[in-house]
Amino acid sequence: MKKVLQYFLFFAGCLGWVLPLPAQQMFDYSKREYTRDFKLDFLISQNIPDQEILYKDRLRVLDQTLKAQSTIFLGDFVAERVKFEKTVNLSNATFSKNANFYGARFDSLVNFSKASFQDLAIFEAVSFRDTVDFSKAVFQKKLLLSDASFAKVVSFSGAQLPQHILLVNVKVKNGAVLDFRKVKQAKVLYKIDIRKADVQSMIFDYTKFQIYFDSEYASSELDDYTYMRQAYQQLIKQQEKYGFEAGYHKALAEYNAWKSGIQGYLDETGETEEKKYKSFLEFFESNNFWVNFWPFIILLIIYVWGIKYRKAIMRAGRTSAALSTPTISTSPPSPSKTVVLENEIVQNVKQGTQLWQSYQPDLTDQQTNFWTQYESLVRKAKNQR
Numbered sequence: 001m002k003k004v005l006q007y008f009l010f011f012a013g014c015l016g017w018v019l020p021l022p023a024q025q026m027f028d029y030s031k032r033e034y035t036r037d038f039k040l041d042f043l044i045s046q047n048i049p050d051q052e053i054l055y056k057d058r059l060r061v062l063d064q065t066l067k068a069q070s071t072i073f074l075g076d077f078v079a080e081r082v083k084f085e086k087t088v089n090l091s092n093a094t095f096s097k098n099a100n101f102y103g104a105r106f107d108s109l110v111n112f113s114k115a116s117f118q119d120l121a122i123f124e125a126v127s128f129r130d131t132v133d134f135s136k137a138v139f140q141k142k143l144l145l146s147d148a149s150f151a152k153v154v155s156f157s158g159a160q161l162p163q164h165i166l167l168v169n170v171k172v173k174n175g176a177v178l179d180f181r182k183v184k185q186a187k188v189l190y191k192i193d194i195r196k197a198d199v200q201s202m203i204f205d206y207t208k209f210q211i212y213f214d215s216e217y218a219s220s221e222l223d224d225y226t227y228m229r230q231a232y233q234q235l236i237k238q239q240e241k242y243g244f245e246a247g248y249h250k251a252l253a254e255y256n257a258w259k260s261g262i263q264g265y266l267d268e269t270g271e272t273e274e275k276k277y278k279s280f281l282e283f284f285e286s287n288n289f290w291v292n293f294w295p296f297i298i299l300l301i302i303y304v305w306g307i308k309y310r311k312a313i314m315r316a317g318r319t320s321a322a323l324s325t326p327t328i329s330t331s332p333p334s335p336s337k338t339v340v341l342e343n344e345i346v347q348n349v350k351q352g353t354q355l356w357q358s359y360q361p362d363l364t365d366q367q368t369n370f371w372t373q374y375e376s377l378v379r380k381a382k383n384q385r
Helices: 002-018 038-045 224-243 245-269 271-282 287-323 334-359 362-385
Strands: 027-028 055-056 058-064 065-067 080-084 120-121 142-144 163-165 190-193 210-211
Touching: 058 142, 224 245
Parallel strands: 027 065, 058 080, 120 142, 142 163, 163 190, 190 210
Antiparallel strands: 055 058
């Protein structure tokens, strides 16, 4: 019986080797190097006739297995809004630029083990409906998982996470778990944004992480104070649930400090939490403001100084003009000033009278001298004739 089974398996194997699967059963791009952008929707349209390309829920359907093991993508990898119905194997692949899976849907197994993401790893609004393997993957810049949903276990065992991880509004279904317990220990704390996320379905020791709030995330409702408070409260419960005692105390201390910081700011300004939280967020990130906008601040200071300098010059000009021009007062003088003026006038009149009386020229002598000189002048004129 064993020999019969062995012969059967042997002939079945030979048959499978002689008769390979049809070419359209798999997209295999393994062990290659692509210098240009790798756009999956374009490749789908090149390999599948237009009449056979399927769309579902506004997603382009790829009903073949995608395999790109140990492949190097030097340009952007773009797989936006693609529905992967079969297995996706991108293990040990290198993404030199952005790996963009925005809005995609994975219905089967996904393997990113040992993959290297050297730029942005974009998995925003992605739906993972089966197991996802990120074990030993390397994320060098930023991991974007905001608005993503997971239905089964997600493994990050041995993965090197980036400094910033966005888990905003992440949904975890059917008892699935995002396991970060065995990630590599970094020299600095991993920063995570977990607003509106299902934190209770994530497992991580908060002593390796630091909560932060990404101001670049494009959703105005995330500026609400309520989501910030809930993020801390969920984190504290999660640390207590999984027995991370040190992480629990760290999260609790940060939450209390955060609350006291907000309350102190509100006490100073007299503002309400709901209406003025956005201004506090700007206050909270004031360091980034000074770093990014210091040239504009310097220009503003120079402009204000120039205005003040110009006003000072105009004020000095008016002062000098006032000194050189007699001032005419239109307002009636006070009684005390009137008395002073009258006394001065009387004194000036007396002094002028005295000076005039002391000056009494001898008019008779002056007239005699005048006629004597006149007569001598007439004689000279007659002698010259």
